[in-house]
Structures are given as C-alpha cells and as structure tokens.
Amino acid sequence: MPDTILVANAGSSSIKFQLFNIVGAASGGTGSLDLDLKGQVEGIGSHPRLIARNARGEVVADESFTAADVPDAQAALRQLGSWLRARHGGAFPVAVGHRVVHGGPTYDTHVAIDDDVLAKLEDLAPLAPLHQPNNLLPIRAIRVAQPDVLQVACFDTAFHRGHPEVADRYAIPEALYRDGVRRYGFHGLSYEYIAHTLPALAPEIADGRLVVAHLGSGASMCAIRSGRSLDSTMGFTALDGLPMGTRPGQLDAGVILHLLTSMGMTADAIQHLLYHDCGLKGLSGISNDVRDLLGSDDPRAGLALDYFVYRSSLAIGSLAAALEGLDALVFTAGIGENAPAIRARICRKARWLGIELDEAANAAVPAAGARLISIRASRVKVYVIPTDEERMIAHHTLEILGRQRRR
Incomplete structure (x- = not known):
C-alpha cells in the first residue's frame, strides 16, 4: 500500500x-x-x-x-x-x-x-x-x-504574516508590539487554499484584488492581492472583526473594562461570555446557526441576520480600501458556500462597489469547483468556491516530509 x-x-x-x-x-x-x-x-x-x-x-x-x-x-x-x-x-x-x-x-x-x-x-x-x-x-x-x-x-496565522506593518499594528506602545501584541489574522489555511486554487479555477481573478469571505460559525474576511494576504478582519485573537456564531466580532475595549470594573465580572466569566454567548446566539437569543435563524419568524432572529449582513458589508468596503479597489468577491466556508440568501443580502449591500448578482446562479444547487454568481457584465465578479483547509495542511506536511527525506 x-x-x-x-x-x-x-x-x-x-x-x-x-x-x-x-x-x-x-x-x-x-x-x-x-x-x-x-x-x-x-x-x-x-x-x-x-x-x-x-x-x-x-x-x-x-x-x-x-x-x-x-x-x-x-x-x-x-x-x-x-x-x-x-x-x-x-x-x-x-x-x-x-x-x-x-x-x-x-x-x-x-x-x-x-x-x-x-x-x-x-x-x-x-x-x-x-x-x-x-x-x-x-x-x-x-x-x-x-x-x-x-x-x-x-x-491559521501563517498566511497573514507578510502583511505590511501598518496593517499588523495597534496604536499601542512599541514594547507591547515587541511582546507579540499585534494583529495576526486567522482562517489563513482557508484563504491560502483559495489563493492556491484560483489560477486553475478562476484564472481571470487569480492575480487581482480580492476580498475572500470565510463565513461560518467562525467568520472573517481577507484582502488578497496577487495571491498574498494584505489585511484581515481578525486581529490578536479570533474574537475580532465580523460577528460569528457565538463570538461578538468588533467590540470596543471599553466594554471589557466596564464588565470588569462596573459589573464586577471576572476575567474567566468575560472570556466565557465572549467565546460562548455572544454573536448570533447573543443577538438572537435563539441559536448560533444561520439555518435556524433563516427559518425563524422571531424578530430577534431577523436582527441577528441584519447585523451579520451589515457588518459583513462594512468589512468588504474596508478591505476594498486596503486593496485600493476590488476585482472580485469570493464566498467560502459553511455559510458562504451554503446560504444563498445571506450571499444575496451581502451583495445587495455592496452594489455600490460594482457588484451585480445573478440571482438564478446564486440560488443554484452548490457544486464542486468555482461557481460564478455575478452577471457576466458585473464590474466586480462574485464567486462561490468551496474551501479545503485539510488539503492545504496535507500539502504543507508533504513538503516538510520531503525535506526531511532528502537530508
């Protein structure tokens, strides 16, 4: 064998x-x-x-x-x-x-x-x-x-380590940066897989300015130009950026100080809150699963989805600014690959960037490979591409195995 x-x-x-x-x-x-x-x-x-x-x-x-x-x-x-x-x-x-x-x-x-x-x-x-x-x-x-x-x-952080310094910094003292307090970005194996496969799956956008939306229970977006990560919505930890299933995404640090000092919460209690009880679950009070929220007529479910779409659209605009333009938007991961209603709502909020969605293509049954869901004339192309973090891991493991065998 x-x-x-x-x-x-x-x-x-x-x-x-x-x-x-x-x-x-x-x-x-x-x-x-x-x-x-x-x-x-x-x-x-x-x-x-x-x-x-x-x-x-x-x-x-x-x-x-x-x-x-x-x-x-x-x-x-x-x-x-x-x-x-x-x-x-x-x-x-x-x-x-x-x-x-x-x-x-x-x-x-x-x-x-x-x-x-x-x-x-x-x-x-x-x-x-x-x-x-x-x-x-x-x-x-x-x-x-x-x-x-x-x-x-x-x-998951490795793909983002080539960011320009201005994208990795917080406005904090230099000593803290040297101690490792910086913006790392996550979901890098997923983004690397998308960048790695684009020359074969969608060569017309492979060298362009892309926002890739990894939308799942954990969610983030990444600005990619010519196959390299330039910026990401996530930062020091996987709490930052977009709202997620149970994590809040972007949050004023003053909220944490308020919970510590005025509400008397312990650090452990705050950590549990931020990782387990926020995000879509916290907003809706119903579920952290988009499928449940889409099937609910509870106004709180609607608010959670509205918030997710709104913050996602803001992130696309921010990353397009980092790229100084946008050629394509790529959806991937559980929600990105399987929730056409969410994709459609995000794309409608981003029409000002030049996105024109093909509603029929967006609603079609998911398929393997890259799927174009914008109209051909859309200035910004929109794709759905299934991710495969495990294959990317296998690729890197094989490279390191090969190096060790050649010694």
Whole structure:
C-alpha cells in the first residue's frame, strides 16, 4: 500500500480528518496527494459518531458509539486510529498534519513538531481558548502512541504574516508590539487554499484584488492581492472583526473594562461570555446557526441576520480600501458556500462597489469547483468556491516530509 498522510483538524466536539495517499514519490521526489478518505468523529461526549467517505463521496463507515465509550477527544482519537489501522492493514501514516489556530509571533511558517515547538504552542492557548487546546490534543496523543511519526503544525496565522506593518499594528506602545501584541489574522489555511486554487479555477481573478469571505460559525474576511494576504478582519485573537456564531466580532475595549470594573465580572466569566454567548446566539437569543435563524419568524432572529449582513458589508468596503479597489468577491466556508440568501443580502449591500448578482446562479444547487454568481457584465465578479483547509495542511506536511527525506 502507498504511504499516507493523515490530516487532523480537532475541535471541542468533533475531529475532522482526511487521509491522503502519497503517489509518484520515487527518485527522491516529494510526490503528490490523492485523497483516500475524509470524515469526522462528531458528537464527542454526547452522541459520538464516526462517518467517513472515500474519494468518490461514498460512505465507507458510519458507526455510532455511546457517550461512555467516547467521552472526550482522546477516546475519539483512539476509535479513529483503530478504524484507520484496520482499514489499512495495521499501517500508520508516515506523517500527520494538524491545524493549529495560533502560531504567535514565533511561527510565520508551518513547522515539524518537537518538544520545544509543542511547549511554545501550549503557551499560546490563552489567545485561542476555543481552538488551541483541542488542536494540541491529538499531537500529544500521537507523540505518546507513535513518537517517531513526523507531525507538522500548520498555522491559521501563517498566511497573514507578510502583511505590511501598518496593517499588523495597534496604536499601542512599541514594547507591547515587541511582546507579540499585534494583529495576526486567522482562517489563513482557508484563504491560502483559495489563493492556491484560483489560477486553475478562476484564472481571470487569480492575480487581482480580492476580498475572500470565510463565513461560518467562525467568520472573517481577507484582502488578497496577487495571491498574498494584505489585511484581515481578525486581529490578536479570533474574537475580532465580523460577528460569528457565538463570538461578538468588533467590540470596543471599553466594554471589557466596564464588565470588569462596573459589573464586577471576572476575567474567566468575560472570556466565557465572549467565546460562548455572544454573536448570533447573543443577538438572537435563539441559536448560533444561520439555518435556524433563516427559518425563524422571531424578530430577534431577523436582527441577528441584519447585523451579520451589515457588518459583513462594512468589512468588504474596508478591505476594498486596503486593496485600493476590488476585482472580485469570493464566498467560502459553511455559510458562504451554503446560504444563498445571506450571499444575496451581502451583495445587495455592496452594489455600490460594482457588484451585480445573478440571482438564478446564486440560488443554484452548490457544486464542486468555482461557481460564478455575478452577471457576466458585473464590474466586480462574485464567486462561490468551496474551501479545503485539510488539503492545504496535507500539502504543507508533504513538503516538510520531503525535506526531511532528502537530508
């Protein structure tokens, strides 16, 4: 059987994974990647379920477990590992790539993981408390079970590290900037994938001035010119910018001071509020899921969606200013790919930029590849392009594996 690379994208209640075969790696070359499997272990601790599909999209596994059998992410990893080894004759992948949300000031590119790297990444956990601890769980588990297997950390912040300094700074003293208090930006693996695939999927905009809207439970936008990130709506942490499922997005720092001093909230209580009880959930009081809000006639659901659309339209204008013009808008991620009503509302608010939506194309059933949803005559083109962070992680993992094999 061919060597494989496993990609793990671990969250608090699910572990997404993809398994790639390495093909054509003879004569010292790095080879290329063929998708073998993709899936997830979802409902960890409540209604655990392992579901996996092959490269043709056919279901090859659909197993449910009790909460006692899979109470946490470590147990989910054991179940996933056992299933993968059984399917592949007991063989373990030659490398494992991991999504790690925050690389801090130290890591501006993706790296092989050793004790020093892991310790530095653990120190960054307070800057991404929803993500970083979960990202690191499978790394630690695999280091115990298979200490000789190459593991690679791929950072959501890395794609943004080439920003001009003026885009990365806050108006704070220099000493704080040197200590790492700066605007990092996130969802970089998603943005990098879009930029990486545009020459093949939509060559007419690949070298242009783009705003890419990664709209999901976590949401942000990125200004990209000629394949490089110039600015992003997210900053020091993944709380900033657009409103999200449970996170507030842009928020006056004075609000935090007010909660601390006038309302007597503790830092832990404020952190929980900002990461779990704000955003669409906080505004609506109903749900953090856009599908639920679109199906509700409650005025609070309408307010939450209005706010999301309004802030998204403001962000497009701001990033277009950073780009000094706009050639295309690209929607991606869960909401961006699957909520035509939200796309239409955002595009209508951005008509002043030269966007003219093709309503029929926008409402069409989602398809693979790039889909143009603006009219041909639209000065600013609008596309829907499915993202694939896991393939980007596999690509970087293969590069690092190849370098190590050539030593």
